[in-house]
Amino acid sequence: MTTIVRYILADLLRTRFALAYTVFLAIVTMALFQLDNDPSRVTLSILNIVLMVVPLFSIVFATIHYYNSYEFMTLLLSQPVKRSTLLLSEWASVAGTMAGSLVAGVGIPSLIYGALTQVLPLLLAGVAMTCCFVSLAFLASVMTQDKARAIGISLLFWIYFSMIYDGLLLLVVYSFSDYPIEKITLALIALNPIDLVRISILMEMDVSALMGYTGAFYRSFFGGTTGMLFCIVMMMIWILFPLWISRRIFMNKDL
């Protein structure tokens, strides 16, 4: 597996996409630090990047990469290589590259401006987010045979999780506003990795005081060990479950 990962990584680095992504993140982060010298406000802006840009780039790039290395995969599978090993190697290399770019692109400027401690939870969340959306990209890729359709499905995933889901959540909150629905919204939030990361990061910051009763309730939950564990477990599920399904499909798929 390590040999395969090494080859894929070399291939990935040759495309220079990872480098471009790192530079892009670094420039944006630097610009944010230049514009505003309050680290907590910069953190909020970086949160927007983690919530919007990271999932989009991860899912689109992973899908494109899958189809670009389709022939390579077919070639390898003609050798005595297990299908699951190949898929996992692909996943590990793509997720590793994207996560590495994120850590370098956001982490190094933050380190330069001396705000790494504030940005660190965000980086961890960003890495989890990257892994999750790479898994979803693999799921989208194995669901179809066609690159264009796969990218379409990927974008659909992204739009669903970053926009449509929140619209539905608002509808639920609105419809049941007469009931104490904090616990239910908590469960609903866990069903969307973007919301999960958004809320858990907001609760880490003192802006949660603006969120009134809801904020206080969530803060007491996410502030404790249970909340932290819940967060980590849910994120793990969001990374592993799509990957597991895509592995199953990939195993039985006619390539």
Place this chain on the structure above:
Amino acid sequence: MKALLLILLVCLACVTQARRITVKEDVSLKNAVQNAIAGDTIMVSAGRYKPGNLIIRVPLVLTGVNQPVLDGEGRFEVITVQTPGVTIRGFRIVHTGVSSIEDFAAIKVIAGHHVTIDNNIIEEAFFGIHLSNTDSARISNNIISHTEQPEESRVGNGIHLWKCQGAVITRNQITGHRDGIYFEFVTGSRVESNFSHHNLRYGLHFMFSHQDTYLNNRFESNGAGVAVMYTHHVTMIGNSFIRNWGPSAYGLLLKEIRDSEVSQNIFESNTMAIYMEGSSRITLSGNEFRTNGYAVRLQASCDDNHFARNNFKGNTFDLATNGSLVMNKLDHNYWDRYEGYDLNHDGIGDIAYHPANLFTLISERIPAAMVLWRSFTVYLMDRAEKAIPSLIPAGLQDTAPMMKSYDRLASTR
């Protein structure tokens, strides 16, 4: 005229009789206070005294030389004044008793008008200075602090006034008490240049205290900020409300306040800079709102308030409201989020600014919707609403937003 002359004569008589007594130990201090005649001056030398409860029944001047310590031993109220015309200055009063039945204070004045309390240091007191039914009191240059920070029921207010008139409270510093300054039925008074910070509950808290003026005070990092209620004709000018941060902290909470003026104040880094409920005819002008969570939260129960020439900079939400009917006026404010233009270059934006956004409106009506804060969907909805307003009350707008912020560096202290 005759009566006046008589009073003058009596006063003169007092003055002539007045003695100057110096005390150096507990017993003599107690005796001096007990046997004093009107107009005496008791000079208390430096040292540590445990006088129990000193009750002052005649007008006198009690002066501490080199800040002598009066210790309440955690059991007593230290000084109780029951007569008008007393002056207490230059003491360090520590460790009063704590009680849930009685309001033990370092200095308590009951029905003693024209009292002067000056230059004292009060530490670990239950109540700091407690005045009731006392007119024309002067409280200045005292430092009142409580460092132990027990729960709210175990510590009283720093300066507590009940049913007083014409008090002047200046240059005091209060920290670690329940409320820094607490007024109930206090009228025609002036509170100036005090610094009330890190109190457990409110920096300033008053009710039914009409015609009072608050100038150049600083209220910082208090548990719940400043809350004022059920009062008319309040003037608040040049105060600073800073870093009152927490789920239920307010820079300034105005509940049922009317016919008042709040101007040239600075509100910085508060969860909610101003929260208004049931308040009418308040002029809020020339204030500076910087980096607050909510700058103004204006409940629909407010009417005829006028926001003019304020600066709104770097607040998370500029204005939130919960109703559709707007009976307040906003004009000539500067909003850093204003995106309009000024074709005729008169410094006033040509299109109105709507400071409330859709999300604040939704979350005022459905608090649970706050879970969606900073979600991309919410951002899209806000932009859509800005482009084609349909839900935000149309009247809630600044009709003449300023293009440039007011420069108040000169007035910033």
